Protein backbone atom coordinates (compact mmCIF):
# COMPACT_ATOMS: atom_id res chain seq x y z
CA UNK A 1 0.00 0.00 0.00
CA UNK A 2 1.21 3.53 -0.76
CA UNK A 3 2.42 5.53 2.21
CA UNK A 4 1.00 8.77 0.87
CA UNK A 5 -1.32 9.50 -2.03
CA UNK A 6 -2.40 12.89 -3.35
CA UNK A 7 -5.19 12.58 -5.89
CA UNK A 8 -6.45 15.45 -8.04
CA UNK A 9 -5.60 17.99 -5.35
CA UNK A 10 -6.60 21.61 -5.94
CA UNK A 11 -6.02 24.53 -3.61
CA UNK A 12 -7.90 27.78 -3.89
CA UNK A 13 -7.17 30.23 -1.06
CA UNK A 14 -9.97 32.32 0.37
CA UNK A 15 -9.98 35.36 -1.87
CA UNK A 16 -9.75 33.23 -4.98
CA UNK A 17 -6.02 32.64 -5.60
CA UNK A 18 -5.59 29.14 -7.04
CA UNK A 19 -2.21 27.96 -5.77
CA UNK A 20 -2.34 24.29 -6.82
CA UNK A 21 -3.95 22.61 -9.83
CA UNK A 22 -4.66 18.87 -10.05
CA UNK A 23 -1.67 17.62 -8.05
CA UNK A 24 -1.17 13.84 -8.22
CA UNK A 25 1.47 11.61 -6.66
CA UNK A 26 1.77 8.16 -5.11
CA UNK A 27 4.61 7.94 -2.58
CA UNK A 28 6.10 4.65 -1.39
CA UNK A 29 7.28 4.13 2.16
CA UNK A 30 10.88 5.30 2.63
CA UNK A 31 11.03 7.63 -0.36
CA UNK A 32 12.74 11.03 -0.21
CA UNK A 33 10.46 13.23 -2.29
CA UNK A 34 11.64 16.74 -3.10
CA UNK A 35 9.17 19.37 -4.36
CA UNK A 36 11.12 21.97 -6.29
CA UNK A 37 10.18 25.05 -8.29
CA UNK A 38 10.46 28.82 -8.34
CA UNK A 39 9.04 31.06 -5.62
CA UNK A 40 5.24 31.07 -5.54
CA UNK A 41 4.76 27.85 -7.53
CA UNK A 42 2.79 26.21 -4.69
CA UNK A 43 5.37 23.98 -2.97
CA UNK A 44 4.63 25.09 0.60
CA UNK A 45 0.92 24.97 -0.08
CA UNK A 46 1.17 21.29 -1.04
CA UNK A 47 3.28 20.53 2.04
CA UNK A 48 0.90 22.41 4.34
CA UNK A 49 -2.06 20.51 2.92
CA UNK A 50 -0.27 17.22 3.68
CA UNK A 51 0.41 18.48 7.21
CA UNK A 52 -3.21 19.52 7.67
CA UNK A 53 -2.29 23.17 8.19
CA UNK A 54 -4.17 24.18 5.05
CA UNK A 55 -7.54 22.90 3.94
CA UNK A 56 -7.68 20.84 0.73
CA UNK A 57 -10.09 22.54 -1.68
CA UNK A 58 -10.68 19.49 -3.88
CA UNK A 59 -9.26 16.00 -4.30
CA UNK A 60 -8.20 13.28 -1.87
CA UNK A 61 -5.22 12.84 0.38
CA UNK A 62 -4.57 9.33 1.71
CA UNK A 63 -2.05 8.02 4.22
CA UNK A 64 -1.74 4.23 4.16
CA UNK A 65 -4.97 4.07 2.25
CA UNK A 66 -6.99 6.16 4.70
CA UNK A 67 -8.51 9.45 3.63
CA UNK A 68 -6.96 12.26 5.64
CA UNK A 69 -8.69 15.40 4.31
CA UNK A 70 -10.62 16.01 7.53
CA UNK A 71 -8.19 14.44 10.01
CA UNK A 72 -6.54 16.79 12.54
CA UNK A 73 -2.79 17.48 12.01
CA UNK A 74 -1.84 15.69 15.26
CA UNK A 75 -3.56 12.50 14.13
CA UNK A 76 -1.88 12.21 10.73
CA UNK A 77 1.34 10.49 11.85
CA UNK A 78 3.44 13.27 10.35
CA UNK A 79 5.94 15.76 11.70
CA UNK A 80 7.00 19.04 10.12
CA UNK A 81 10.30 20.94 10.15
CA UNK A 82 9.74 24.59 9.34
CA UNK A 83 12.13 27.01 7.63
CA UNK A 84 12.55 29.01 10.86
CA UNK A 85 12.65 25.75 12.89
CA UNK A 86 9.96 27.02 15.31
CA UNK A 87 12.02 26.20 18.41
CA UNK A 88 10.93 27.27 21.89
CA UNK A 89 13.41 29.84 23.23
CA UNK A 90 12.70 29.08 26.90
CA UNK A 91 13.29 25.35 26.47
CA UNK A 92 16.61 23.55 26.30
CA UNK A 93 17.64 21.43 23.33
CA UNK A 94 16.55 18.36 25.31
CA UNK A 95 13.11 19.83 26.08
CA UNK A 96 12.64 21.09 22.53
CA UNK A 97 13.33 17.66 21.12
CA UNK A 98 11.04 15.89 23.58
CA UNK A 99 8.25 18.43 23.38
CA UNK A 100 5.85 16.66 21.04
CA UNK A 101 6.06 13.52 23.17
CA UNK A 102 5.78 15.41 26.44
CA UNK A 103 2.40 16.73 25.38
CA UNK A 104 1.40 13.18 24.57
CA UNK A 105 2.26 12.33 28.21
CA UNK A 106 4.84 9.76 27.27
CA UNK A 107 6.42 7.82 30.15
CA UNK A 108 9.53 9.66 31.31
CA UNK A 109 11.96 6.79 30.72
CA UNK A 110 10.71 6.12 27.18
CA UNK A 111 10.85 9.83 26.40
CA UNK A 112 14.42 10.02 27.70
CA UNK A 113 15.48 7.07 25.59
CA UNK A 114 13.92 8.58 22.46
CA UNK A 115 15.54 11.98 22.97
CA UNK A 116 18.97 10.49 23.62
CA UNK A 117 18.67 8.31 20.55
CA UNK A 118 17.64 11.28 18.39
CA UNK A 119 20.38 13.47 19.86
CA UNK A 120 22.95 10.97 18.76
CA UNK A 121 21.41 10.71 15.27
CA UNK A 122 21.54 14.49 14.76
CA UNK A 123 24.81 14.80 16.71
CA UNK A 124 23.62 17.03 19.50
CA UNK A 125 24.61 14.82 22.44
CA UNK A 126 26.88 17.55 23.78
CA UNK A 127 24.37 20.37 23.42
CA UNK A 128 21.33 18.97 25.21
CA UNK A 129 21.32 21.55 28.02
CA UNK A 130 21.91 24.57 25.79
CA UNK A 131 19.18 26.98 24.72
CA UNK A 132 18.36 27.80 21.07
CA UNK A 133 19.75 31.34 21.32
CA UNK A 134 23.18 29.86 22.12
CA UNK A 135 23.25 27.57 19.10
CA UNK A 136 24.50 28.09 15.56
CA UNK A 137 22.07 28.02 12.64
CA UNK A 138 23.14 24.52 11.74
CA UNK A 139 22.67 23.28 15.30
CA UNK A 140 19.19 24.84 15.49
CA UNK A 141 18.31 23.09 12.28
CA UNK A 142 19.47 19.81 13.82
CA UNK A 143 17.31 20.40 16.92
CA UNK A 144 14.28 20.82 14.67
CA UNK A 145 15.22 17.64 12.80
CA UNK A 146 15.85 15.87 16.10
CA UNK A 147 12.37 16.80 17.24
CA UNK A 148 10.98 15.12 14.13
CA UNK A 149 13.09 12.05 14.81
CA UNK A 150 11.79 11.87 18.41
CA UNK A 151 8.21 12.19 17.23
CA UNK A 152 8.69 8.86 15.38
CA UNK A 153 6.23 10.11 12.79
CA UNK A 154 6.10 8.01 9.67
CA UNK A 155 6.24 10.98 7.34
CA UNK A 156 8.60 13.90 7.93
CA UNK A 157 7.79 17.11 6.08
CA UNK A 158 10.43 19.80 5.61
CA UNK A 159 9.96 23.28 4.17
CA UNK A 160 13.29 24.78 3.04
CA UNK A 161 15.08 23.71 6.26
CA UNK A 162 18.52 24.65 4.89
CA UNK A 163 17.77 28.10 3.52
CA UNK A 164 19.03 29.95 6.63
CA UNK A 165 22.43 28.25 6.53
CA UNK A 166 25.60 29.46 4.87
CA UNK A 167 26.82 27.72 1.72
CA UNK A 168 29.30 25.37 3.41
CA UNK A 169 26.87 24.29 6.11
CA UNK A 170 24.19 23.73 3.47
CA UNK A 171 26.44 21.25 1.69
CA UNK A 172 27.23 19.45 4.97
CA UNK A 173 23.56 19.42 5.96
CA UNK A 174 22.58 17.92 2.60
CA UNK A 175 24.82 14.96 3.37
CA UNK A 176 23.60 14.75 6.96
CA UNK A 177 19.98 14.69 5.77
CA UNK A 178 20.70 11.98 3.21
CA UNK A 179 22.38 9.93 5.92
CA UNK A 180 19.52 10.55 8.35
CA UNK A 181 17.07 9.40 5.73
CA UNK A 182 19.06 6.21 5.18
CA UNK A 183 19.21 5.50 8.92
CA UNK A 184 15.57 6.17 9.70
CA UNK A 185 12.70 4.18 8.34
CA UNK A 186 10.68 7.26 7.37
CA UNK A 187 9.26 8.90 4.32
CA UNK A 188 10.57 12.41 3.67
CA UNK A 189 8.75 15.12 1.73
CA UNK A 190 11.03 18.11 1.32
CA UNK A 191 10.42 21.52 -0.22
CA UNK A 192 13.11 23.69 -1.81
CA UNK A 193 13.60 26.16 -4.65
CA UNK A 194 17.19 24.91 -5.01
CA UNK A 195 17.60 22.42 -7.85
CA UNK A 196 20.95 21.25 -6.42
CA UNK A 197 19.27 20.16 -3.18
CA UNK A 198 16.68 18.32 -5.23
CA UNK A 199 19.23 16.53 -7.41
CA UNK A 200 21.51 15.57 -4.52
CA UNK A 201 18.98 14.29 -1.98
CA UNK A 202 15.79 13.13 -3.67
CA UNK A 203 14.82 9.62 -4.59
CA UNK A 204 12.18 11.34 -6.73
CA UNK A 205 11.79 14.98 -7.69
CA UNK A 206 8.51 16.80 -8.30
CA UNK A 207 9.14 19.85 -10.48
CA UNK A 208 6.40 22.48 -10.13
CA UNK A 209 5.63 25.71 -11.93
CA UNK A 210 2.68 28.04 -11.37
CA UNK A 211 0.73 25.54 -9.30
CA UNK A 212 1.15 22.67 -11.75
CA UNK A 213 3.34 19.58 -11.69
CA UNK A 214 5.70 19.68 -14.66
CA UNK A 215 7.41 16.34 -14.11
CA UNK A 216 7.86 13.66 -11.47
CA UNK A 217 10.96 11.53 -11.81
CA UNK A 218 14.28 10.40 -10.42
CA UNK A 219 17.10 12.96 -10.43
CA UNK A 220 18.48 11.17 -13.50
CA UNK A 221 15.17 11.38 -15.32
CA UNK A 222 14.45 15.05 -14.69
CA UNK A 223 17.99 15.92 -15.74
CA UNK A 224 18.42 13.67 -18.78
CA UNK A 225 14.81 13.31 -19.92
CA UNK A 226 13.17 16.64 -19.12
CA UNK A 227 9.47 16.57 -19.93
CA UNK A 228 9.42 20.13 -21.26
CA UNK A 229 11.39 23.36 -21.65
CA UNK A 230 10.56 24.50 -18.14
CA UNK A 231 12.14 21.41 -16.56
CA UNK A 232 15.09 21.57 -18.97
CA UNK A 233 15.70 25.18 -17.97
CA UNK A 234 15.06 24.80 -14.24
CA UNK A 235 17.00 21.62 -13.46
CA UNK A 236 20.71 22.02 -14.14
CA UNK A 237 22.92 25.02 -13.56
CA UNK A 238 23.71 27.06 -15.59
CA UNK A 239 20.42 26.40 -17.39
CA UNK A 240 19.95 24.65 -20.72
CA UNK A 241 20.44 26.83 -23.82
CA UNK A 242 17.42 27.04 -26.15
CA UNK A 243 17.85 27.86 -29.83
CA UNK A 244 14.90 28.23 -32.19
CA UNK A 245 15.60 27.13 -35.74
CA UNK A 246 14.52 24.83 -38.56
CA UNK A 247 15.34 21.41 -39.89
CA UNK A 248 16.66 21.38 -43.46
CA UNK A 249 18.05 18.28 -45.17
CA UNK A 250 18.77 16.54 -41.89
CA UNK A 251 20.51 19.54 -40.38
CA UNK A 252 19.50 22.01 -37.67
CA UNK A 253 19.70 25.52 -39.11
CA UNK A 254 19.45 28.77 -37.17
CA UNK A 255 21.29 32.09 -37.24
CA UNK A 256 24.87 30.98 -36.51
CA UNK A 257 23.99 27.25 -36.35
CA UNK A 258 24.32 24.57 -39.01
CA UNK A 259 24.52 21.21 -37.24
CA UNK A 260 24.14 17.66 -38.49
CA UNK A 261 21.43 15.85 -36.51
CA UNK A 262 22.29 12.31 -35.39
CA UNK A 263 20.05 9.55 -36.74
CA UNK A 264 18.32 8.74 -33.44
CA UNK A 265 17.10 12.35 -33.17
CA UNK A 266 16.39 12.77 -36.88
CA UNK A 267 14.04 9.81 -36.66
CA UNK A 268 11.79 11.61 -34.17
CA UNK A 269 11.73 15.18 -35.48
CA UNK A 270 10.37 14.33 -38.93
CA UNK A 271 7.03 16.07 -38.38
CA UNK A 272 8.82 19.35 -37.65
CA UNK A 273 10.48 19.52 -41.07
CA UNK A 274 8.25 22.44 -42.06
CA UNK A 275 7.97 24.54 -38.95
CA UNK A 276 10.32 25.94 -36.36
CA UNK A 277 11.79 23.68 -33.69
CA UNK A 278 13.72 24.39 -30.47
CA UNK A 279 17.13 22.85 -29.87
CA UNK A 280 18.09 22.38 -26.21
CA UNK A 281 21.80 22.18 -25.39
CA UNK A 282 23.18 21.97 -21.87
CA UNK A 283 26.24 24.14 -21.15
CA UNK A 284 28.34 21.00 -20.57
CA UNK A 285 27.38 19.69 -24.01
CA UNK A 286 29.64 22.30 -25.55
CA UNK A 287 33.03 20.61 -26.03
CA UNK A 288 36.44 21.78 -27.09
CA UNK A 289 37.51 18.59 -28.77
CA UNK A 290 36.38 16.75 -31.86
CA UNK A 291 34.59 13.42 -31.51
CA UNK A 292 31.78 11.43 -33.08
CA UNK A 293 28.60 13.50 -32.90
CA UNK A 294 30.47 16.70 -32.02
CA UNK A 295 29.41 19.36 -34.49
CA UNK A 296 31.70 22.40 -34.96
CA UNK A 297 30.28 25.79 -34.05
CA UNK A 298 31.66 29.33 -34.46
CA UNK A 299 31.27 31.44 -31.35
CA UNK A 300 32.47 34.74 -29.95
CA UNK A 301 33.31 34.84 -26.24
CA UNK A 302 31.53 37.80 -24.59
CA UNK A 303 32.94 36.95 -21.15
CA UNK A 304 34.29 34.02 -19.17
CA UNK A 305 34.32 32.78 -15.60
CA UNK A 306 37.23 30.63 -14.54
CA UNK A 307 36.20 28.05 -11.92
CA UNK A 308 39.32 25.95 -11.47
CA UNK A 309 38.44 22.60 -12.96
CA UNK A 310 36.03 24.14 -15.45
CA UNK A 311 35.15 27.45 -17.03
CA UNK A 312 31.91 29.13 -18.06
CA UNK A 313 32.02 30.89 -21.42
CA UNK A 314 29.30 33.40 -22.23
CA UNK A 315 29.03 33.01 -25.97
CA UNK A 316 27.56 34.94 -28.85
CA UNK A 317 26.60 32.56 -31.65
CA UNK A 318 24.84 34.32 -34.53
CA UNK A 319 22.02 36.22 -32.83
CA UNK A 320 21.89 33.84 -29.84
CA UNK A 321 23.51 34.10 -26.40
CA UNK A 322 24.65 30.75 -25.01
CA UNK A 323 26.51 29.55 -21.93
CA UNK A 324 29.13 26.84 -22.32
CA UNK A 325 30.64 24.92 -19.40
CA UNK A 326 34.02 23.53 -20.42
CA UNK A 327 36.04 21.07 -18.41
CA UNK A 328 39.66 22.05 -18.14
CA UNK A 329 41.15 18.70 -17.27
CA UNK A 330 42.21 17.71 -20.76
CA UNK A 331 45.85 18.26 -21.56
CA UNK A 332 46.31 21.65 -23.15
CA UNK A 333 42.62 22.52 -22.95
CA UNK A 334 42.08 26.26 -22.82
CA UNK A 335 38.93 28.12 -21.90
CA UNK A 336 38.56 29.72 -25.31
CA UNK A 337 36.25 29.25 -28.24
CA UNK A 338 38.82 28.79 -31.00
CA UNK A 339 37.73 25.17 -31.43
CA UNK A 340 34.23 24.57 -30.17
CA UNK A 341 31.70 21.80 -30.75
CA UNK A 342 28.19 20.90 -29.71
CA UNK A 343 27.70 17.27 -28.72
CA UNK A 344 24.52 16.59 -30.69
CA UNK A 345 24.22 13.05 -29.37
CA UNK A 346 23.01 14.46 -26.03
CA UNK A 347 20.92 17.33 -27.46
CA UNK A 348 17.15 17.59 -27.06
CA UNK A 349 14.47 18.98 -29.34
CA UNK A 350 11.34 20.73 -28.11
CA UNK A 351 8.06 21.66 -29.78
CA UNK A 352 7.98 25.48 -29.76
CA UNK A 353 4.16 25.48 -29.57
CA UNK A 354 3.66 23.15 -26.58
CA UNK A 355 7.21 23.50 -25.19
CA UNK A 356 7.17 19.70 -24.69
CA UNK A 357 10.26 17.64 -25.46
CA UNK A 358 9.96 15.58 -28.62
CA UNK A 359 10.30 11.94 -27.60
CA UNK A 360 11.24 8.73 -29.35
CA UNK A 361 8.75 5.89 -29.86
CA UNK A 362 10.55 3.86 -27.18
CA UNK A 363 10.13 6.64 -24.64
CA UNK A 364 6.46 7.09 -25.51
CA UNK A 365 5.83 3.38 -25.06
Ligand SMILES: Nc1ncnc2c1ncn2[C@@H]1O[C@H](COP(=O)(O)OP(=O)(O)OP(=O)(O)O)[C@@H](O)[C@H]1O
Nearest residue numbers: 013014017019038039040041042043044045046193
Ligand atom coordinates in the same frame (compact mmCIF):
# COMPACT_ATOMS: atom_id res chain seq x y z
N1 LIG B 1 -2.64 32.29 2.90
C1 LIG B 1 -2.65 32.60 1.58
N2 LIG B 1 -3.68 33.31 1.06
C2 LIG B 1 -3.71 33.61 -0.26
N3 LIG B 1 -2.78 33.25 -1.14
C3 LIG B 1 -1.72 32.56 -0.68
C4 LIG B 1 -1.61 32.19 0.70
N4 LIG B 1 -0.46 31.50 0.86
C5 LIG B 1 0.10 31.43 -0.36
N5 LIG B 1 -0.64 32.06 -1.29
C6 LIG B 1 -0.36 32.15 -2.74
O1 LIG B 1 -0.31 30.86 -3.28
C7 LIG B 1 0.74 30.74 -4.22
C8 LIG B 1 1.67 29.62 -3.80
O2 LIG B 1 2.29 29.96 -2.58
P1 LIG B 1 3.32 28.99 -1.84
O3 LIG B 1 3.63 29.62 -0.55
O4 LIG B 1 2.76 27.62 -1.83
O5 LIG B 1 4.56 29.05 -2.83
P2 LIG B 1 6.03 28.42 -2.67
O6 LIG B 1 6.25 27.61 -3.88
O7 LIG B 1 6.17 27.77 -1.36
O8 LIG B 1 6.94 29.72 -2.75
P3 LIG B 1 8.29 30.11 -1.93
O9 LIG B 1 9.42 29.40 -2.63
O10 LIG B 1 8.39 31.59 -2.16
O11 LIG B 1 8.11 29.73 -0.51
C9 LIG B 1 1.39 32.10 -4.29
O12 LIG B 1 0.85 32.78 -5.38
C10 LIG B 1 1.00 32.74 -3.00
O13 LIG B 1 0.95 34.13 -3.13
Ligand SMILES: [Mg+2]
Nearest residue numbers: 043044045159
Ligand atom coordinates in the same frame (compact mmCIF):
# COMPACT_ATOMS: atom_id res chain seq x y z
MG1 LIG C 1 7.35 28.17 0.36
